[in-house]
Amino acid sequence: MIAASAALAALAVLLAWPVPILLGNSRWTRRAPAVALALWQSIALAGGLSMIGALLTFGLAPFGHDLVSAAIGFVRLDGAAEPWHVLALCAALLLTVHLLFNLVATLVRSERQRRRHAQLVTLLSSPLESGARLIDSPTPVAYCLPGPFSSVMVYSAGLVELLSPDELTAVIEHERAHVQQRHDVVLIAFRAWYASLPWFPIAYRAQREVGLLIEMLADDRARRSVDTATLARAIAAVATSAAGESASPAELSDRIRRLQRTPLSLAQESLVIGAAAALLGVPTVLLFAPALLGALA
Amino acid sequence: MEILWASDESLSAYDLQERLAGRELAATTILTVLSRLEKKGFVDRARDARPHRYRAAASREEHMADLMHEVLGTASNRTAVLERFIGQVTAEEAETLRRLLG
DSSP states (O other): OHHHHHHHHHHHHHHHTHHHHHHHHOSGGGGOHHHHHHHHHHHHHHHHHHHHHHHHHHHHGGGOSSHHHHHHHHHTTOSOOOHHHHHHHHHHHHHHHHHHHHHHHHHHHHHHHHHHHHHHHHHHEEEOSTTEEEEOOSSOOEEEEOOSSOOEEEEEHHHHHHSOHHHHHHHHHHHHHHHHTTHHHHHHHHHHHHHHOTTOHHHHHHHHHHHHHHHHHHHHHHTTTSOHHHHHHHHHHHHHHOOSSBOOHHHHHHHHHGGGSOOOOHHHHHHHHHHHHHHHHHHHHHHHHHHHHHHHO | OHHHHHOSSOEEHHHHHHHTGGGOOOHHHHHHHHHHHHHTTSEEEESSSSSOEEEESSOHHHHHHHHHHHHHTOSSSOOOOOEESOOBOOHHHHHHHHHHHO
16 A cells, blocks of 8 residues: 555656656647647546545555555544544545535636626627627637537637638638537636646646647648648738737747648557556556455465 | 617617517517616616616627627636637737748
């Protein structure tokens, strides 16, 4: 149990610090945003699992030799626990509750904002075909307002005026990809993670990186309908004319430059997916390894 | 809503029914819509008068400005739920981008 706890703690540290930094600095993620996103999700999940698991196995160590028997021993209060074991158990419980609470809070807050914004949009726009809406504003904007049951894509009159028909198709396909692939679910999970750990710089970077990868994923979808140059022109046109919150120029040039690079091969992508699955498997196996070894012996 | 935005004074449901004459709506239907709009904060109701008189809480332009603030991320309470196509860059950065595009 103690060995498993130490291994889980080591894994938690690795996944909280060097691994996200390494992945954040990697260039290959630009060539395969979908598998990179899978890897990010597996790092976040495995990180949380190993952090809670390390505390849990350490706290339960005096009650039994493996997780199952220790849990039974804990319920029967059959063991001599030192104060630090109790402390570890409390920390595991607090961390779990904290993470779940922040997930729910983020969901509720987003839903309230979404509903308010959807009301404004309904009032101020006219419907287009296929669930999209057109707002009568000269500022060129395009965005999607993803909802649990139905999503709204919003385009402004300024956008329609600014872009050529082909470029407009690129933007529409891009937003449609957000809606169809439910990118909001991934985004909300990482926002909730950042909301739980606002003092943790990695959580902020992960959220930014995931947001950028999602845009690239939607770009790739748009490229199925229009050629690369048209998409790049649309991105640049909207970026240089819209007012408001600025996009990071580094992220923007990343988004355009990557369009000229060849995507990862299928074999390379499978490798990354395999790594993501293995990453999730390790803490799970570590948690139950003592029980498995006990059963074999 | 368009009629309330166009009108300077506050209107009762019957005034609205008159102006929407082409649509043949029942006064109760209009009242239901009005009370829903009131709950959402889009119209104000004058409490002293009977029948109740309604007026737009903010002009169409004010609502549009609110909306754009939220979309562009310049609002004080930032809406994190939008997935925007792209943000904005400065003129020099735009030049770099154009060069990238060749």
